[in-house]
Amino acid sequence: MASRLAQPRTTGTYVRRLLVVGYLFLLVIWPVALVVQKTFEGGLDNLQTALSDAVVTDALQLTVVVALWAVAINTVFGVGISLLLVRYEFPGRGVLSALIDLPLSVSPVVVGLALLLAYGGTNGTFGPALEDAGLQIAFATPGIIMATAFVSLPLVIREIVPVLHEIGTEQEQAAKSLGAGAWPTFWRITLPSIKWALVYGVVLSLARALGEFGAVKIVSGNVAQQTQTATLVVEQKYQDFEQGSAYATSFLLALIAVAALVVVTILRPKDDTDGD
Amino acid sequence: MTVDTPLAPGAARKRRARSTTSLTRSSGLGLGIALTWFSLLVLIPLSLVVIQSIDGGWQTFRETLTNPQTAAALRLTVTQALIVTAINVVMGTVIAWVLVRDSFPGKRLLEVVIDIPFALPTIVAGLVLLSLYGPDSPLGVNVANTERSVFLALLFVTLPFVVRTVQPVLMELDRDVEEAAASLGASRFTTLRRIILPSLAPAITAGAALSFARGISEYGSLVLLSGNLPLKTEVASVRILTYIENGNEAAAASVATILLLVALAAIVLLQILSKWVARRG
Known part of the structure; x- marks a missing residue:
């Protein structure tokens, strides 16, 4: 790819390269490096303090549970809706396809407000009825999972849909004409071709889910060791002047997100966007 | 509130x-x-949310909007998001260009760097920026609790949008047309203006719309960085949160609806602009 597209180098090439590298260095690379450095300023002290603090470990545990649930829901929902949008014809398909991106443009704070208005325990539209039935959503884990699933909903779909368009249906139709059912066709033909897009979408969702802050802050009630997620702990620790713990928790969160991204970027075949 | 994925x-x-x-x-x-x-x-x-804001009637809507603190927050949010989007349109396109057309050692590292603002929890993004542009800045630049902190935070969190929408289109762009234009005597600037930009316009627009929508709705990265000073560094999302915490859901819903409308207007406007650029090509 690179060799085919490489252009004759002019002064402009170097100016642009320098501009881009400098911009990214000042905006992203240097600040991120500084947080890593601050985390390890006293050796492993910060990490040890943070990890022996029950408030931090409970929050990390809750975050992981919530993120896994949200990602699982979004993966199943995302693959299903992408197949429906690309492969089937039904009234309202265009509208649905447009609405799917909606969560990306809504402020996390508005997401929190919306979920409270619907599922709040006292004056939400469905909240009181659900609580009478024994299901508490707001200020409990289900609400946090919903907020997290809301904000990361389009990510899997946005990755898969272009690939589904790209691969077309020839192979699937061939499999069908040879007598394969819908399920085997999906497992053996469709899934392998969308594999990398799906993995990338899942990793993006996971990163987003681990890091959700605003929506969760409103919906969870932010009670330490009960409904406080890791990002909420970062805020609290920083404001309580326990900077060390704040940096250490941030580092752990960032580590999972960035490590997942790096692994996918390395594993993903380079020319995968060109189709098969 | 939606943007068509720019299918190449x-x-x-x-x-x-x-x-x-x-x-x-x-x-x-x-x-x-x-x-x-x-x-x-x-x-x-x-x-x-929309129903709640209508329920309160025009009265609540007007009162909320004419509240000086809320008006200032909305003004700050929209202005900063506009500036940041403009910068992203230029820098995002240049970054995408370098990632696609240039090759040098460490380019794949930059690919990961582009995704970091998206992957990083927003609260951590705030902390990260604070380390270089906060009170202990090794550069001696302290933007914490000023309007610039809002600008900086938005610039950070919206970095990937234009890059990631323009990149795939640029990859598919046919180089032959550019070479043909050049061989017919078109200058590099003419080729850029008449051939490349029109093809990229829809993607740039889509990225700009995403970046603006994200900008006006940002919350997490500002919490630690901007100090949320009323009339100075407080953004619309923080106003909504304050209203919710005070139990004034009608006012919160009004501000939320305004944000949704502004994002919608921006997306429609950008679509029109994109068509205009594409037609002039």
Whole structure:
């Protein structure tokens, strides 16, 4: 790819390269490096303090549970809706396809407000009825999972849909004409071709889910060791002047997100966007 | 509030995409389940926000908007998001260009760097920026608790949008046309203006719309960085949060609805602009 597209180098090439590298260095690379450095300023002290603090470990545990649930829901929902949008014809398909991106443009704070208005325990539209039935959503884990699933909903779909368009249906139709059912066709033909897009979408969702802050802050009630997620702990620790713990928790969160991204970027075949 | 994913231009893709079928019984059931979940999670709660803001009537709406603190917050949010989007349109396109057309050691590292703002939890993004541009800045630049902190935070969190929408289109762009233009005596600037920019316009627009929508709705990265000073560094999301915490859901819903409308207006405007640029090419 690179060799085919490489252009004759002019002064402009170097100016642009320098501009881009400098911009990214000042905006992203240097600040991120500084947080890593601050985390390890006293050796492993910060990490040890943070990890022996029950408030931090409970929050990390809750975050992981919530993120896994949200990602699982979004993966199943995302693959299903992408197949429906690309492969089937039904009234309202265009509208649905447009609405799917909606969560990306809504402020996390508005997401929190919306979920409270619907599922709040006292004056939400469905909240009181659900609580009478024994299901508490707001200020409990289900609400946090919903907020997290809301904000990361389009990510899997946005990755898969272009690939589904790209691969077309020839192979699937061939499999069908040879007598394969819908399920085997999906497992053996469709899934392998969308594999990398799906993995990338899942990793993006996971990163987003681990890091959700605003929506969760409103919906969870932010009670330490009960409904406080890791990002909420970062805020609290920083404001309580326990900077060390704040940096250490941030580092752990960032580590999972960035490590997942790096692994996918390395594993993903380079020319995968060109189709098969 | 939505942006078309800029599917790269390609006749083959359009031809193949036609092969859809109508719903079978099982896919119909799947659609039913998916729509129910989507409504329960997204559509109904968001509609309730709009309904809540209308319920309060014009009175609440006007009172909320004429509240000096809220008006200042909305003004700050929209202005900063506009500036940041403008910068992203230029820098995002240049970054995408370098990533696609240039090759040098460490380029793949930059690919990961582009995604970091997206992957990093927003609260951590605030902390990260504070380390270089806060009180202990090794550069001696302290923007904490000033208007610039809002600008900086938005610039950070919106970095990937234009890059990631322009990149795939640039990859598919036919180099032959550019070479033909050059061989016919077109200057590099003319080629850029008449050939390259018109093809990139839809993608740039889509990225700009995403970046603006994200900008006006940002919250997490500002918490630690901007100090949320009323009339100075407080953004719209923080106003909504304050209203919620005070139990004034009607006012919160009003500000939220305004944000949704502004994002919608921006997206429509950008679409028109994109068509205009593409036609002039």
